[in-house]
Amino acid sequence: MHFDHSPGLRVIDHQACVVFDRDTGNVAHIHDSITFEGGEMPSREAIEARAMELARQFAAERPGIDLDRLDILHVSPEEVEEVMVPRVDVQARKLVQQPRPGPMQEPNREAP
Known part of the structure; x- marks a missing residue:
């Protein structure tokens, strides 16, 4: 994401974190923190707290997210x-591309 396009505003810091299920690697929330020139840069802990707060709000609306297993x-x-479709490799603690499902199978068409 490029946020340097606002007239007169310059990005001085851009941080991102992923809130994910520590067992499956499924991503519950991706959080960006952007600080513009003149703004106060949040601490790492403040960014984590806000990311977790939002992930918990989203989880209330979506089934399948276990709040007790969330990690950052x-x-x-x-x-x-x-x-495009992120997930976390829980062993390596690294953001990776989630494998895409195989190609759709053609329906079985019989000639008349």
Whole structure:
């Protein structure tokens, strides 16, 4: 994400973190923190707290997210941009591309 386009505003810090299920690697929330020139840069702990707060709100609306298993992984904003369907490799603690399902099978068509 490129946030340097606002007239007169310059990004001085951009951090990202992923809230994920520590057992499955499924991503519950991706959180960006952007600080513009003149703004106060939040601490790592403040970013984590806000990310977890939002993930819990989203989880209340979506089934299948176990709040007791949520964990946070800090990543570069560029890493988030590079993956279409993100998940976390829980062993390596790294953001990866979730495997896509195989190609759709053609329906069985019999000639008349």
